[in-house]
Amino acid sequence: MTGYDIVFILVALLTAGSAVLTVTSKNLFHAALFLAVTLAGIAGVFLVLRADFLALVQLVVYVGSVAVLFLFGLMLTRAPIGREALDGQNRGLALVVSGTLFVVLSSLIVSSFGGERAAEVAGPGIEVIGIAIFADWVLPFELLSMMLLAALIGAILLARREDGESGEPDDEGRIEFGDEPSTEAGAHELPRGDSQPELTSGGDR
Amino acid sequence: MSLIGPLLLATFLFCVGVYGLIARRNAVLVLISVELMLVSVNINLVAFQNLLFPGAEAVHGQMFALFIIAVAAAEAGVGLAIIFNLFRNRATVNVDDVDLMRW
Numbered sequence: 001m002t003g004y005d006i007v008f009i010l011v012a013l014l015t016a017g018s019a020v021l022t023v024t025s026k027n028l029f030h031a032a033l034f035l036a037v038t039l040a041g042i043a044g045v046f047l048v049l050r051a052d053f054l055a056l057v058q059l060v061v062y063v064g065s066v067a068v069l070f071l072f073g074l075m076l077t078r079a080p081i082g083r084e085a086l087d088g089q090n091r092g093l094a095l096v097v098s099g100t101l102f103v104v105l106s107s108l109i110v111s112s113f114g115g116e117r118a119a120e121v122a123g124p125g126i127e128v129i130g131i132a133i134f135a136d137w138v139l140p141f142e143l144l145s146m147m148l149l150a151a152l153i154g155a156i157l158l159a160r161r162e163d164g165e166s167g168e169p170d171d172e173g174r175i176e177f178g179d180e181p182s183t184e185a186g187a188h189e190l191p192r193g194d195s196q197p198e199l200t201s202g203g204d205r
Numbered sequence: 206m207s208l209i210g211p212l213l214l215a216t217f218l219f220c221v222g223v224y225g226l227i228a229r230r231n232a233v234l235v236l237i238s239v240e241l242m243l244v245s246v247n248i249n250l251v252a253f254q255n256l257l258f259p260g261a262e263a264v265h266g267q268m269f270a271l272f273i274i275a276v277a278a279a280e281a282g283v284g285l286a287i288i289f290n291l292f293r294n295r296a297t298v299n300v301d302d303v304d305l306m307r308w
Contacts, residue, residue, distance in 0.1 A: 004206040012214045019218050023225030023238060035237050038218075042244055049211065051251045054267055054269035054274075058247075061274050066240065066281050073233045073285045077292045094227035102220040109212045116208045122259035123251075124267065132264045133271075144275050151279035161293070 004121060009050045015041030028074050036067035050123045213253035218245035232288045232298040236281065243277040 018037040025031040046055035052184040124132075133141055218241060225238030247270040254266025292298050 002206060005210065008206065008210050012210065016214060016217050016221075019221045019241060022241065023221055023229065028234065030230065031234060031237065035241070039244065041232065041250065042218075045211065045214065045248055046251055049251050049255045051255055051267060051270075053250060054247075054270055057271060060276055062244070066278055069281055069285060070233060070237055070240075073236075073288060076289060077233060091228045094224045097227060097262075098220040098224035101223060102216060104255045105216045105220075106213055107214060109209065111225050113208045115210060118206050118208060118256035118259065120259050121255055123255040124261075124264045129264055129267060129271075132268060137268055140272065144272060148279050150277060151283050155282040155286040158221055158283070160291045 004048065005170070011041055011044040011048060015045060029071070032067065032070045033072055035070065036063055039063050039067060050121050052123070053126045053129055208256050210254065211248050211256070211262065215245045215248040215252070218242075218248070228302055230299050232291065232300050232303075234284070235300060236284045237290065239284075240277060240281060243273060243280075247273055 015038055018034045018041060022031050022038055023032040025034055039058065043055045043058040043063070046052075046058055207273065222238045222240075222242030222245065225241065226235055229235050229238060249269045250266045250273075254261075254264070258266075288298055291303065295301070
């Protein structure tokens, strides 16, 4: 039992506990905050495993953006607070499935790697990772950036507010296809609500 | 440092994610559980890279973990956009209520 093991066990207990609270918490907001704690704990696990760059990426991407994204998602969908609304009737089924999976997987892991100990813990430095990304992995890296761009545009298209849905009705401010072309003078007479008059082509819906 | 600790932690987090995926009814919480499962795999990759092959030339373990992080971020964005659309169309994010395509 080295110092590494003790630090790892502490961080792992924190991570596992907050993960359990993430899926059992009654309050939706608390669940998202416990998710942030879990992700930060996993960054700590990466630090113990000497993967410094990955720990930093984990902090920036997950704790910084994904957790905040989930908080926004919970607030925008006006999530109800209450246990009945959160958990379905299949909590017992979920316990059985996940418990069986855990027992099977952990027994396999113990039988495969039970006595194995790493003499040293060392990871590639950040310069090695950088060179590897831009030498061996440059094509997957570029594909990944294209996929991120596609996901970004797709998310904007999906989440865009269209007519006929919730929100303030803004029929008088809307400029339909075939109306008189709006001029700068005419635009001032339009009602200035919280939403700007929207240009719709009309052909695609 | 023993290899079994990170592997067991990753397994536990994955199973917690499976539990949340089945038990939760709010779609955002289901997405959070999926995120938990994706993150737990990264611990496995990093543990195998840094404990079994320390000082190796290849960095595949950490590279795959980086790629998984990027894909998970994209998945969270698109998934939340779909859930917003669902909320606007059906005024609910309860996955039990979305049974339009059920036979």
